[in-house]
Amino acid sequence: MKRFAQVIATVLMALAMPATIFGSEAAAAPDTASTPAAKLARAAEPLPGTPLGQATAVSPAAPLGRATALSPAAPLSPATPNADDLQAEDVADFQISINDLEPRVVTNHDSVRICGTLTSKSETLKDIQLNLYVRGDSMVTIPQTDAYLAGETYAGDYIKSTKISELKAGQTRDFSITVPTDDLPFMSDFYWGPRGLEITASAGDMEAYDRTLLLWDSGYEVEPTRLSVVSMISESVIDTSDGVVSTTPTVAQKNLAMKLADTNGVTLAVGAGLLESEQFSSALAKVSNGPIISLPAADADVAGIAHLNEPSQLPRLVKDSKSVRNLDVASDAGLEILDSFVIPEIDQLDLQTVRTWADQTIIARGTGLGPIEVLTYDPSTWTRFDTDTGESVAATFSADEGEAGDGSGDAGTDVLIAHNTLTELLGRRAHSPDEELDIQQMIRATTAVITRQLPNQARTMVALTSRNADEPEILDRVNAALGERWVKPLNIGDAIAESGESTPRTSLPDYVATEGSITDAEMHTLQEAIESTAAMTSALEDSTGIVTRQRSRVLLASALALRQEPRLRSALKNGVVEEANQLATSVKVEQSAPINVLDQSARLPVRVSSTLEEPVNAIVELVPSDPRLQVDEGVEVQIPAKSATIVEIPVRAVGSGNVLTQVKVKGPNGLIIDDDTQIQVRVRAEWENKGMAVAAVLLGILLVVGIARTVKRGRRVDMVDGNDSEDGSGERNE
Numbered sequence: 210m211k212r213f214a215q216v217i218a219t220v221l222m223a224l225a226m227p228a229t230i231f232g233s234e235a236a237a238a239p240d241t242a243s244t245p246a247a248k249l250a251r252a253a254e255p256l257p258g259t260p261l262g263q264a265t266a267v268s269p270a271a272p273l274g275r276a277t278a279l280s281p282a283a284p285l286s287p288a289t290p291n292a293d294d295l296q297a298e299d300v301a302d303f304q305i306s307i308n309d310l311e312p313r314v315v316t317n318h319d320s321v322r323i324c325g326t327l328t329s330k331s332e333t334l335k336d337i338q339l340n341l342y343v344r345g346d347s348m349v350t351i352p353q354t355d356a357y358l359a360g361e362t363y364a365g366d367y368i369k370s371t372k373i374s375e376l377k378a379g380q381t382r383d384f385s386i387t388v389p390t391d392d393l394p395f396m397s398d399f400y401w402g403p404r405g406l407e408i409t410a411s412a413g414d415m416e417a418y419d420r421t422l423l424l425w426d427s428g429y430e431v432e433p434t435r436l437s438v439v440s441m442i443s444e445s446v447i448d449t450s451d452g453v454v455s456t457t458p459t460v461a462q463k464n465l466a467m468k469l470a471d472t473n474g475v476t477l478a479v480g481a482g483l484l485e486s487e488q489f490s491s492a493l494a495k496v497s498n499g500p501i502i503s504l505p506a507a508d509a510d511v512a513g514i515a516h517l518n519e520p521s522q523l524p525r526l527v528k529d530s531k532s533v534r535n536l537d538v539a540s541d542a543g544l545e546i547l548d549s550f551v552i553p554e555i556d557q558l559d560l561q562t563v564r565t566w567a568d569q570t571i572i573a574r575g576t577g578l579g580p581i582e583v584l585t586y587d588p589s590t591w592t593r594f595d596t597d598t599g600e601s602v603a604a605t606f607s608a609d610e611g612e613a614g615d616g617s618g619d620a621g622t623d624v625l626i627a628h629n630t631l632t633e634l635l636g637r638r639a640h641s642p643d644e645e646l647d648i649q650q651m652i653r654a655t656t657a658v659i660t661r662q663l664p665n666q667a668r669t670m671v672a673l674t675s676r677n678a679d680e681p682e683i684l685d686r687v688n689a690a691l692g693e694r695w696v697k698p699l700n701i702g703d704a705i706a707e708s709g710e711s712t713p714r715t716s717l718p719d720y721v722a723t724e725g726s727i728t729d730a731e732m733h734t735l736q737e738a739i740e741s742t743a744a745m746t747s748a749l750e751d752s753t754g755i756v757t758r759q760r761s762r763v764l765l766a767s768a769l770a771l772r773q774e775p776r777l778r779s780a781l782k783n784g785v786v787e788e789a790n791q792l793a794t795s796v797k798v799e800q801s802a803p804i805n806v807l808d809q810s811a812r813l814p815v816r817v818s819s820t821l822e823e824p825v826n827a828i829v830e831l832v833p834s835d836p837r838l839q840v841d842e843g844v845e846v847q848i849p850a851k852s853a854t855i856v857e858i859p860v861r862a863v864g865s866g867n868v869l870t871q872v873k874v875k876g877p878n879g880l881i882i883d884d885d886t887q888i889q890v891r892v893r894a895e896w897e898n899k900g901m902a903v904a905a906v907l908l909g910i911l912l913v914v915g916i917a918r919t920v921k922r923g924r925r926v927d928m929v930d931g932n933d934s935e936d937g938s939g940e941r942n943e
Contacts, residue, residue, distance in 0.1 A: 306643035334412040337373040344405035345394035398427035403654035422650040432667040433697035443480030443508035453781040461679040471496040474691040474698020478502035490542035500545040506530035512553035513726025515565035560599035575626040586662035591708035599717035631672035725772030738789035744880035798886035818853035837864035
């Protein structure tokens with residue numbers, strides 16, 4: 210019976226609502242009555258949706274709103290003029306601010322305390338009367354809450370008055386008003402939610418007022434809205450004496466991130482470089498309540514990359530940089546990494562972005578992507594787009610098909626549409642305590658309105674904080690979004706599963722420009738610079754460090770932070786080109802004097818030097834300009850670090866002449882490292898034959914001469930020996 214009563218109450222509330230789009234994401238109907246008089250008239254009447262009888266209920270102690278004075282303490286004017294009717298100098302000179310409510314959500318509390326300040330800049334004021342008004346109806350759309358805070362609608366029922374005796378010129382004075390809960394115009398439990406609250410201050414002809422929102426939680430049974438808040442923290446860029454480099458977040462940003470990670474319902478999205486910090490990952494693992502989304506290194510601009518005509522290797526570099534396979538430090542710390550999400554910083558999601566990141570789940574703001582059908586409620590976050598047409602397609606989550614986050618149905622890219630109002634409020638900058646109070650109460654009011662739209666049907670929402678937030682108030686805002694009874698905190702990894710079915714939304718525009726992103730010309734320059742070092746990186750014993758640095762520099766050039774810093778991107782691009790040139794020219798062939806080749810086969814010496822800090826493996830080849838000198842193959846060589854070596858290359862000479870020969874140094878991948886050097890080779894291959902012939906002839910002549918002289922000398926010896934023998938015989942005969 211209770212559930213049936215709730216359904217009936219929901220129908221009655223819908224009938225009481227104005228015949229417009231109720232969703233807080235829908236635009237408010239145009240206001241044709243914008244004159245001060247029209248606004249004044251509007252301020253004296255309750256909004257549609259007020260419970261029957263509530264608008265005309267009159268307490269004996271006070272008038273309804275401020276239309277009629279029934280009490281000496283009540284104001285006598287027909288209605289309080291709104292901000293447009295007050296003179297600018299009066300508003301500036303006399304001010305009232307509501308800075309706090311205790312409690313901010315009324316449940317079973319006995320009283321409510323309203324705290325604020327009064328300021329008079331130039332005039333001393335006495336007998337200042339403060340009047341408290343509270344709306345008796347619960348606001349059912351976000352445009353209603355906006356209009357109330359802007360002073361454009363009915364202030365509320367008169368509740369109480371009090372007086373401040375004196376406010377001196379130039380003084381700011383605190384005040385507080387405490388009112389019993391029983392005196393507040395809370396009636397049926399069904400009409401829980403945001404109520405308008407106003408305090409006026411008047412002294413003589415000086416008048417000021419301030420408004421805020423008070424939440425009433427009657428305990429009415431509802432299906433809570435499932436909400437996931439995603440907060441992003443990543444590296445930024447800075448210009449140093451060593452060039453443009455990536456820098457880690459500030460201490461304040463890290464501290465806030467840790468507190469947010471410890472909040473149920475918050476999913477932290479962290480840059481890959483930060484996740485590879487052992488200190489940060491270890492600290493995060495101790496406080497995190499769920500998985501962590503990995504953002505690309507340097508917080509690369511995924512929307513800007515998608516808008517390049519030729520994104521080349523950048524999408525792959527982005528995915529590799531945030532892949533869990535490459536985040537060893539984070540994994541070792543025990544963090545659960547979700548590496549299949551991208552969060553483009555873009556005013557409106559477009560087809561080009563969805564196509565580029567088709568295999569990722571995209572979390573994006575919902576500007577321009579309303580539901581196809583006119584709805585009286587805010588739809589769930591999940592939708593799916595066809596990457597060919599940009600049209601929304603039907604999909605239903607099926608737990609049987611795989612991991613949480615998968616969806617069945619037509620093929621396409623899954624997109625989680627962030628709630629515009631909640632995202633804007635979480636990132637809005639407050640300039641005073643009263644503005645901060647209004648922001649936090651608007652956040653609570655937004656979640657209450659969403660839940661009240663379909664109190665018996667849960668929906669799933671996603672909201673984003675600003676990137677690298679450091680304001681401590683962000684934590685209070687997130688707690689305001691996630692901490693109330695009508696909200697169920699949700700992990701982002703379960704958003705699709707909890708949505709159940711995708712919501713059909715309007716088609717994606719083909720292209721929405723991103724101002725300040727990296728251009729095709731800049732990317733082309735970087736790509737050429739990196740390609741010029743491909744040969745050298747293949748020649749190094751360990752090229753991991755250089756390749757990693759090159760990739761990080763390219764990602765850094767596409768960093769989101771550089772959208773506002775074109776000068777730094779230009780400096781970074783020039784630095785990458787200079788580094789590439791230095792690496793590409795670090796191995797050179799030294800010029801030598803002409804070399805003489807006097808044989809049909811020889812080994813030509815070539816001197817190769819390196820300026821690198823590590824050895825280089827290369828292949829040295831000769832390319833003669835004339836076939837009289839021939840080379841069969843190159844020679845593999847290891848060039849020592851910061852040194853030089855002589856390579857001897859085998860050649861064959863098949864003729865004589867001067868041959869200009871080019872020396873090529875190649876990497877193991879066959880790409881050329883250096884081919885700028887040519888040496889002069891004097892080929893004299895026939896000189897050896899001629900020299901041998903001459904030498905042979907000379908040797909032959911010398912041999913003949915030697916033999917002849919030997920023979921001649923031998924004959925002379927024989928003649929002398931014969932003469933000596935005859936003389937002796939004669940003597941003996943005698």
